[in-house]
Amino acid sequence: MTETAHPRTATLRARAEIDLAALRANVRTLRARASGAALMAVVKSDAYGHGAVPCARAAVAAGATWLGTATPEEALALRAAGIGPPVRILCWLWTPGGPWREAVEADLDVSVSALWALAEVREAARAAGRPARVQLKADTGLGRNGCQPADWPELVGEALRAEAEGLIRITGLWSHFACADEPGHPSIAAQLDCFRTVVADAEAAGVRPEVRHIANSPATLTLPESHFDLVRTGIAVYGVSPSPELGTPADFGLRPVMTLSAALALVKHLPGGHGVSYGHHFVTAGETTVGLVPVGYADGIPRHASGTGPVLVGGKWRTVAGRIAMDQFVVDLGGDLPEAGAEAVLFGPGDRGEPTAEDWAQAAGTIAYEIVTRIGKRVPRVYVNEEPNGREG
């Protein structure tokens, strides 16, 4: 185990420790689950808050051959950090006037759902003097991005014309599920049917894609018939279950990658009947001790978890007392007196008895995706178990 955490980090106000060995193991576990397909590690939104570049590198070291981002800027940043071909990078959230030319020059795969995007990518390819790698996205039922089946033949036809002109290569046909986290939901079979149809229609028209793909994490974990040539796993790479109903991370052989902790900024006695934090929504029942945890909603700690969020201090679960403020919140220590600087663990893998991101999601009435993704820039990411030589470990 390589400890890259500097000793000084022990005194950090707060830290999000990112266990890259866990991330690599998760990627290997997911590859084994979808052994007939290639694996795309989705590293959008700074790798769900874990840090895009280190996580992308670790995922590639563990055998991911594709990376996925929402925006082209995120994808370009990966290339700028030195993650070059043969690693493929797909970015799918475009708006008119986007950096199409830079994307073509950086050898990104760009997603096209509509004719306006195809027109922009053709122009960019012309300007760049090289063909663009284009993946056509179908809306098979999500009702969000993607081309409706009714408009698909026209989009495919235009794309084939651009391909014949040498301006683009149609590298992929793809789509996205609405309800993959609810196994048995009737939309899943309907979307798979629709996807097979739009792929068959495009191939009959002459498209020869490198990859066809529709599976996100829940589909990768529960729906083998959705794997096709490539699976796009996001949340599972970070060791978080897509939904508590599906199972825990351990049920799928996954390990949470992020551990969020803080150093208590103050420990003190409070008399009974004392209000705590803004609005005095918590009042001490009797004399007690409290600890000041120096992270707040500006750090991504959800204010909706006021009065409910769990924190491990001194081996015991404590509960947020009163409101979570911008920079800090208070936990009731029930008479215990840890020293200032003692570790407060908000969430982690859970095997030291600490809560998990899922526990915080439940406390805040949201999903664990939102908990890890929103941890703010003010919290340093501390990478452990890095392998600087990039070898798989």
Ligand SMILES: *Cc1c(COP(=O)(O)O)cnc(C)c1O
């Ligand atoms: C975010 C995203 C994914 C990954 O979803 P997870 O549920 O995190 O695996 C895959 N595909 C698209 C289009 C996405 O936006």
